[in-house]
Amino acid sequence: MPEFRETTLSNGLRVAAEIDDRGYSAAFGYFVRAGSRDEVDQESGLSHFLEHMMFKGTKRRSAADVNRELDELGGQSNAYTSEEQTVYYATVLPKFQDRLIDLLTDMLSPTLDADEFATERQVILEEIAKYEDQPPFGAFERAMEVHFGPRGLGRRILGTTESIKTMEATTMRDYFHRRYRPENIVLGASGNIDFDALVAQVEQLTQAWSQRPTVATPATDSPDTIPDGISLEPRITTPDAQQAYMVGISPGPCSTSDDRYAARALGSIMGDEGGSRLFWELIDSGRAEVATLWPHEFMNEGAWFTYMVCAPEDAKSNCRLMDDIIQGTIDKGIKAEELKQTLSKATAGAIMQSERPSNRLFGIGSRWLTCGEYLSTDEALDRLRNITVDDVENAAKKYLTTDATEIVAVSEDTAAAP
């Protein structure tokens, strides 16, 4: 059985680990409370920009050194930024633990060099352009902006072309000092780890982190303005899309809500690909390419997404059909065998996930950062088994709606879509 251990270092940095000596690998990640919801307008896109800059060199290592050493350790490493956190992670063979921790920890004290900053700005502008060309053409970002407002949870993670083009290195440095403080950071670990050695090494390597300068919190943005480069139009026109892309968003359970397991089961019964209410009516029949829904939990709020992709001329009738299925579930509930099927699938999924330390890492680190809570695979399985038909039906009544905020991305010469 894996063992959970945690500690808080003298500088406030927390360490949380699920240790399993039988593992072939060890996964580590720094989870930082720095996401787009923590930014003000002039910082828009900075959490993500900083994520890139962490690979761009420290006092002890050049940018090329960082990338080279990550490759020398042979594992899988990367980083990502969300609305609520930035995560730097790697999975390596256990024998590389010390070297990896030295490197990852050093990366979190970047020099933020001006030339590297200028080059990386171009890479991020390319990243924004890349997503502009990809379905659903920014419809999810737009849905978040309209639903939550263009700031806070609704602020887009990559920022806008405008905010990135005008970003200054000093703004980044201030943001770094504000968010990358030890009390805002968790080091998560899973797999075949030497926990005592880990703690001793990180205690020593992060001593200076508590001396990071404090910077003033920037002034709040005026709610009467819309940030540069942001539109709240519910319709997005694309040059030549063949399909219509529709995203709906409404409230869902937050990450500490007791409803969240029932809500996930409901999402699965309604929206799983390969066998769910929406699948049988809309996908299996060839009416739509995608028709699904799911809850997304944030720290203190939640969202419920619906997503449909189909031919523009079928969009209206398909949306009506989706609403009928949603309303039918609110009114008439679910069948016991649907719940049984969904829970079998979720249980098997959790068991399969648990085999790879790299899969376990994110749940462990992220949960410890945001809630100070640990859930073992077996506890998670127990919670799944305890979900009842009533729980799911209550979640349906509480969260499902046919009145969500709707965003449509469609070719400009298509008039038929809703």
Place this chain on the structure above:
Amino acid sequence: MPWLRTAALSLNLHAGVHREPTHLGGLSGMVCEMIQRGAGQYSSRDLVAAQDNLGIDRNSGVSTAFVSFGAAMPSESLQAAISLYADIARNPHLPQDQLDDARMMAVQELRAMEDEPTHRVMRRLRELHYGERLGRSNYGTETGIQDITQEDIRDFYQTNYHATGGILSIAGKVDAAQAIDWAEAAFGDWRTGKLEDLPSPTGAAKYEHFESASSQTHIGFAFDAVPYSHPEYFKLRAGMGILSDGMSSRLFDRVREKRGLCYTVTASCHSLKNGGGVFGYAGTTPERAQETLDVTIHEIESLLDDLESSELERWKVRIESGLIMEQESSASRASSMASDFYQLGRPMTTAELETLIESLTLDDIRDYWSANPPKDYRIVTLGPNPLTIPESSESTAV
């Protein structure tokens, strides 16, 4: 793999895209869909319920040679899963009243792919690289899909779904002897059939451009290379590792990190049984697209100029770590075994592959790359403007 809680199977039959009549692009994919719409005692919905209740995480699809079914699950479900997949492969209902639904599903997928510029570029690149016949798309064509009849489905199934040349691989927490007994019981008396060789590669150097008002210019490129089964393959692969595997690899470092030209730049080996290639992609805003293509091609062509042993060592550690970590996933092991079985006629053990990787030297890389220098580029771009391409490729605007 007794340390796991799961088992996985990979079933591969010679019913891939290459068996389709030329005018029925999409037929193999439609048959793959239709055989899962009810089989044996199960209706379409019963099948899904049975799979879910066994906790099977599954996928299916067609490739040039094969139709493939992958299933990973808690190990206690394995026996039932083997017999379920035998039903799907051997006793499908092929319900005529669901043909139009399956057809619409295929059309939906095809249209969605049309909206992915990267996919459009890479799909056309594959046709240019292997030739229209061997390089045809797994998704078919809209006219092909519209023309498919129930007879076509039945004929394709009758001709191509049989035991001959089929590969079933199983990995995970299983007793091998017992798993073989289960497979024997499920598939042992299945009929045999005839196999056909893949068509020969017929690609040639060429440039094509799709005009689009996109934000980026999407660049795909390919050149000839030996396939996985070739004795020189790992010499090619080690060179490709130095070029494009990892964050310190040359394309990532020199095109993205040093110059900031793009977010994505990548190149990797692709193998069919009778041919192979290196396929690469870069996406960048139109005003920087020419420089991106030029720098990328330059890096590929100057691979041998300044080779360092540290580059090779880094790649070796990455591959060896990957092999060790593969022991954590039954699905990943089952799929590598099936692929080895097809390409080499036998699965390679992890130890054997480790020894092979460890033995590679810089001279091996030099030998292969000097004897087989990248040339005859197939290049496809999508964006507002076409690019100027290396001289060896003939240009056509689409």
